Amino acid sequence: MARIDGRVPDGATEITTGQANRVWYIGGREPYVLKHYSDPARAANEAAALALLTHHGAPSPRLLHADVEAQPPWTAQSAVQARPVRGEQFLDDLAGPLAAVHAIGGTHFGRLAGATRHPTWRHYLHDRLNLYTATAPNLATAAAALRRDLDRVNLDIKPRLLHHDLQPGHLVRTPDGLLLLLDWELAAFGDPLSDRARLAVRLRLLSPQAMLADGAAPATRDHLGLYWRLHLLADAALATDPEVRTHALTLTARPTPPRTLRETP
Structure with a gap:
């Protein structure tokens, strides 16, 4: 070379x-x-x-x-000679590569480099909410409600590698059938459920629960919903695409469902 x-x-x-x-x-x-x-x-x-x-x-x-x-x-x-995985096959094909990524542990929470490293997942999530409200003060009420809900659940987890920008086009298949994930600029250490919540936002789903298998524990569903709201706030505050921003603002403005979150012990 x-x-x-x-x-x-x-x-x-x-x-x-x-x-x-x-x-x-x-x-x-x-x-x-x-x-x-x-x-x-x-x-x-x-x-x-x-x-x-x-x-x-x-x-x-x-x-x-x-x-x-x-x-x-x-x-x-x-160089990767491959074609994007799209359509109905996307979620099934994503499972294997995503499990391999989520098996990689970290030493802190948040971005791997180029940004503040956080000692806990809760600290990282609070930092993100602070950024969104500083950028878009009109989201302060929604952010405060989400912060209260986040503070009622157990967020004591071990950091795992997240892609954090999952969307069609970032999963590709090589001619010999190998599946690869591309574009790692936004990678972070955190809760793997956050990856699924972000994907639900990218797929424009009205609820993130399709990202979970039937029979998922109520606490898992609660956490997924919280992360989904967080990623919607991110798009509402930071998205440069007007259509993406409008979609996120519309869902953020919806009334929050009745709280079923288990309080943190």
Whole structure:
């Protein structure tokens, strides 16, 4: 493989998909994908996530090289020749890769790098709510209600790796049938149920409960619902797509169902 230094070599093919980052496919005997980031914190986080995933042999691209201090920051990842998994097969095909990711433990809560590390999951969730209300003060009432509900449940968990940006297009299948998860900029350590709740928001579901198998414990369903409300608040406060933001605001404005949450012992 030719030396990878973050510069775009002659003959590279740009495969940017409309986001703030720019991405190129570099061919050759050992092809790779070069990604330039507009946000250094996201670059640092994706590099850390890919390094951890590569170490564990997880279903993701391999991190080849990175320089998150460069201008612009960049990563080089193994090229993935694959097609997105879509439609009715998506949730079934996601189960295996997601279980492998969630089996990877962490040492703290929140982003892997480029952001504050939190000692507890509750502390991380409170920090997110603070961000959303600072960005969108009109959401303060909904955020306060969610904070009260979060403080009534047991959130003492061990940190597990989360993709935290699950959506159709981020799960792909290679020609030989291997399933991989792409785009790890938002990876974090936390509760695996948060991944399922975020996916429910991305799929525009009116309830997140379809993300769980029949017979899931009431406490599990309660936690999933709380995380779903949190991710709706995130979109209502931070989404740049007007349609996504409007959808989130509409669901956030709905009356909260009667509380069935078990109080924290």
